[in-house]
Amino acid sequence: MExxxxxxxxxxxxxxxxxxxxxxxxxxxxxxxxxxVYGNSxxxxxxxxxxxxxxxxxxxxGQFKQGDIVVVRIPEYLDDGKTYAVKRILAxxxxxxxxxxxxxxxxxxxxxxxxxxGNETQIAPGLHDDMTVPAGTIYLLxxxxxxxxxxxxxxxxPVELKRxxxxxxxxxxxxxxxxxxx
Numbered sequence: 001m002e003x004x005x006x007x008x009x010x011x012x013x014x015x016x017x018x019x020x021x022x023x024x025x026x027x028x029x030x031x032x033x034x035x036x037v038y039g040n041s042x043x044x045x046x047x048x049x050x051x052x053x054x055x056x057x058x059x060x061x062g063q064f065k066q067g068d069i070v071v072v073r074i075p076e077y078l079d080d081g082k083t084y085a086v087k088r089i090l091a092x093x094x095x096x097x098x099x100x101x102x103x104x105x106x107x108x109x110x111x112x113x114x115x116x117x118g119n120e121t122q123i124a125p126g127l128h129d130d131m132t133v134p135a136g137t138i139y140l141l142x143x144x145x146x147x148x149x150x151x152x153x154x155x156x157x158p159v160e161l162k163r164x165x166x167x168x169x170x171x172x173x174x175x176x177x178x179x180x181x182x
Contacts, residue, residue, distance in 0.1 A: 032056055032166065035071060035084075041142030041150035042086050043117045045069065045181065051173035052086075052181060054166030064089055064138065064161070066106065069168040069181060072140065077156045084165060087140035087152055088115075091133045093161075099129040099154065104141070115182070118145035124154035133158050 027033070032055040037046045046052065046069070054071050058064060068089045075083040091097040091106050098105045102120025104113065113121075122145065123129040133139050137158035142150025153159065168181050 030056055030060070034172070035166075035168075037086055038082065039085075041144050041152070042069070042088070043144040043149075045088075045115050045143045046086060046168070046171070049173075050171055050177070052168050053170040053172065054168050056166045058167050059161075059164055064092065064164065064167065066090060066092060066095075070138075070140070071165040071168060072159055073163045073165055074156070074159060077151060085151075086168060087142055087150075089138050090141050090153075091139040093133050093135045093137055095139075096132045097130070097139050099123050116143050116145045117149075121145045122147055122154075128154055128157045131158075136161055138164075 032053055035052055035054055037050040037052060038048060040048055058068075064070065066089055069086060070089060071084050071086050073084055078085060090104060090111065095106050096108070099121050100123070102122070104111045104121050121141070128139075131139075137160050139153045139158050141152045141154065144150050171177055171179060171181050
């Protein structure tokens, strides 16, 4: 009798634990997750060791827009064994992007970038400072535009949409900057 009650209790616990694991798996893989920002390429918007929430619904049911901050998987372009980077979308497929005279232009319109660190955007060596963004890709820049602070599309070119892990939308830490990320 006692043994049957204990077995029922164990089975009940295993069902609840299994359900919790399944729900966690679904949330982390399809809805959103926490992540920690490493590096200074997004200063002043995001700083090293900020804890943010990224949502994964936009890539499944919506469309990323210019100005969105995203986490992308680009290990071949990063140092120190890093796999993911946080960057801002400045242009989407089919848009023409140009960087000259310290400013960024999309489809001929100068962007009003109140969020950047540094007075101007420098071009980087390569062919990615005046181009039309190819289909299925996005053009990404870090907000920290000081020389050498952000490795981004100026260096490695547009990034495939399928490399986006999620869109940053909320900062949890530090508490003094708790809230939505713009």
